[in-house]
Amino acid sequence: MSERKKLDRRDFMRTAAAFSFTGATWMAVGQKAEAKYWQLDPAKCTQCGRCTTHCVLNPSAVKCLNQFDICGYCDLCFGYLQPGSRDLDTGAENQLCPTAAIERKFIEAPYYEYKIHEDKCIGCAKCVKACLVFGNGSFYLQIRQDICINCNECSIAKSCPSDCFSEVPESDPYMYLTGDTYLAHPPA
Amino acid sequence: MKYLSLAIATLSTLLLQSAVAIELKFAPPDFETDYGMPYLFTPQPDGRNTPWEALILFGALSATTWMVFKARSRRGLFAISVFSLLFFGFYRQGCICPVGSTQNVMAAVFLPNVGISWIIVAFFVLPLLFSLFFGRVFCASVCPLGAMQELVAIAPIRISPALERVLGLGKYLYLGLATLGVATGSGFFICRYDPFVRIYRMADNYSMLIAAALILLIGVFIARPYCRFLCPYGVLLGWMSRFSKHHLEIPPSPCVECRLCEDSCPYNAIDMPTPQHLVGDPAEGKRRVRKLLFLSPLFILLGALGGYMMYEPLSHMNPTVSLSERIAKEDRKLVQESILESETFRVEGKTAAELHTESLAIKEQFKIGSALLGAFMALIISIKLVELSVVKKRTIYEPHKETCFSCGRCYPYCPVEEGA
Numbered sequence: 324m325s326e327r328k329k330l331d332r333r334d335f336m337r338t339a340a341a342f343s344f345t346g347a348t349w350m351a352v353g354q355k356a357e358a359k360y361w362q363l364d365p366a367k368c369t370q371c372g373r374c375t376t377h378c379v380l381n382p383s384a385v386k387c388l389n390q391f392d393i394c395g396y397c398d399l400c401f402g403y404l405q406p407g408s409r410d411l412d413t414g415a416e417n418q419l420c421p422t423a424a425i426e427r428k429f430i431e432a433p434y435y436e437y438k439i440h441e442d443k444c445i446g447c448a449k450c451v452k453a454c455l456v457f458g459n460g461s462f463y464l465q466i467r468q469d470i471c472i473n474c475n476e477c478s479i480a481k482s483c484p485s486d487c488f489s490e491v492p493e494s495d496p497y498m499y500l501t502g503d504t505y506l507a508h509p510p511a
Numbered sequence: 512m513k514y515l516s517l518a519i520a521t522l523s524t525l526l527l528q529s530a531v532a533i534e535l536k537f538a539p540p541d542f543e544t545d546y547g548m549p550y551l552f553t554p555q556p557d558g559r560n561t562p563w564e565a566l567i568l569f570g571a572l573s574a575t576t577w578m579v580f581k582a583r584s585r586r587g588l589f590a591i592s593v594f595s596l597l598f599f600g601f602y603r604q605g606c607i608c609p610v611g612s613t614q615n616v617m618a619a620v621f622l623p624n625v626g627i628s629w630i631i632v633a634f635f636v637l638p639l640l641f642s643l644f645f646g647r648v649f650c651a652s653v654c655p656l657g658a659m660q661e662l663v664a665i666a667p668i669r670i671s672p673a674l675e676r677v678l679g680l681g682k683y684l685y686l687g688l689a690t691l692g693v694a695t696g697s698g699f700f701i702c703r704y705d706p707f708v709r710i711y712r713m714a715d716n717y718s719m720l721i722a723a724a725l726i727l728l729i730g731v732f733i734a735r736p737y738c739r740f741l742c743p744y745g746v747l748l749g750w751m752s753r754f755s756k757h758h759l760e761i762p763p764s765p766c767v768e769c770r771l772c773e774d775s776c777p778y779n780a781i782d783m784p785t786p787q788h789l790v791g792d793p794a795e796g797k798r799r800v801r802k803l804l805f806l807s808p809l810f811i812l813l814g815a816l817g818g819y820m821m822y823e824p825l826s827h828m829n830p831t832v833s834l835s836e837r838i839a840k841e842d843r844k845l846v847q848e849s850i851l852e853s854e855t856f857r858v859e860g861k862t863a864a865e866l867h868t869e870s871l872a873i874k875e876q877f878k879i880g881s882a883l884l885g886a887f888m889a890l891i892i893s894i895k896l897v898e899l900s901v902v903k904k905r906t907i908y909e910p911h912k913e914t915c916f917s918c919g920r921c922y923p924y925c926p927v928e929e930g931a
Contacts, residue, residue: 345636345640358560391549468557469555474606476698476699481830484856493556496555
């Protein structure tokens, strides 16, 4: 009888431990429960180029965006052209982008549209840096959320010298340069 | 009225413009043609860590439990291992795994403003709950790290129990260090030095890939080296499993002490019947345990002191502290070249003094944390010593509940049949 009772008490303790353990974990963490995704803050980014090499994916999940409402549509685009290039044209030797991921398209005199082909972009931020120095700064890096495998510890974040990576909620997984998202999605 | 609406229009334009804080060097063009600006391409996340994955984890744990207790099938467990390797390993690319989720839970507990999604909580809690009721079934064939090691353990040799115990302290140290890293905001070290996730992604730096290859190579002979000597989550699972309600048993019916399973376990997890020479004088044993219990507070205090003395090197795991030291070195011209981190720091406009103050505050945390880490290690060692001194009279072969991975390697060795 006493043996039986002892076992019951143990069972009770075990169940109680399981419940309190789960409950405590839930209480400690439960209030802020939303799925998180890594993103980088373009305002803090210093274009060091580590996004290209430090991502666990190759090519990196970090891609460059061109926010068209900031873009000056310049003919002499420093994000597109190699410094000191002789001709303002699409010649390979004139392009700054190492993978030729930027497409230059004539719109109307004197404006050109610069579109980034993200399948070619490696996130090296060369265009971002050049555009920030001489232009409006419409190029900026973002983590493409459909490519990123969302590592528990982001491999780029741990080696980012300007500490611009953070985890953002699933509902708003991009950090747009202007905080303006109207250009992000076509109107429904 | 007309003026009022005009004023409102002007005001709203001004307000709208102030929302865009970027100063434009070139005015956005005024297109004469009907050119429309393209939209940014910013697709949504493709649904990682969904409830489905937590459900599959639950399913895999249940299937393993069934294989361990009802089917008693080593082959079945092996099959689930292959599934876990493919699904949790190669398909989900190892993230989030319960081992790594330990850090997310610790971060949510220790750090302010750090959240965690309930899927990650589920990944952390489910294996522990199963462990509390059925032993370490998670290790048996669900863990993607364990599965890979289990599959390569082809020619396992047994190492001496003494060496096993000493090396086994590594996992407590790893758990302690990982906790210290998370609590001081220094990073997720379990993920950073997880060798197997590199294989699932077939990427990342070469030194970690080489480490992974080495561990797997060692794992061919010394089975599951990571699980036995390093796995921090295994510590928690072991604690739970020790008090488990049910646990794997080698024979399905009463043990006949045939000694056939004696060499079956490559993990030293089978407790043998107590040899005669160990069952000595009970009074002597009691005296030894009393002595150990009496000395352990002193030992823990010594451990805390030793840990405290280690706070300086340990604090270098924090990036702020190491950057501050680097800046100080560069300023005093102790090093010639600068690194990317220090260059970035200098353009960001924070002063070295501010950084130093920050670093000092973090070092204060490390003082407490390192002392606690030392005390924790001393506590673990004292508990292990007391355990060694307490001789339990055992007459049959049974798995050691804390260290047994429930892998079922001993099943084929046991000749006892069900209901015999």
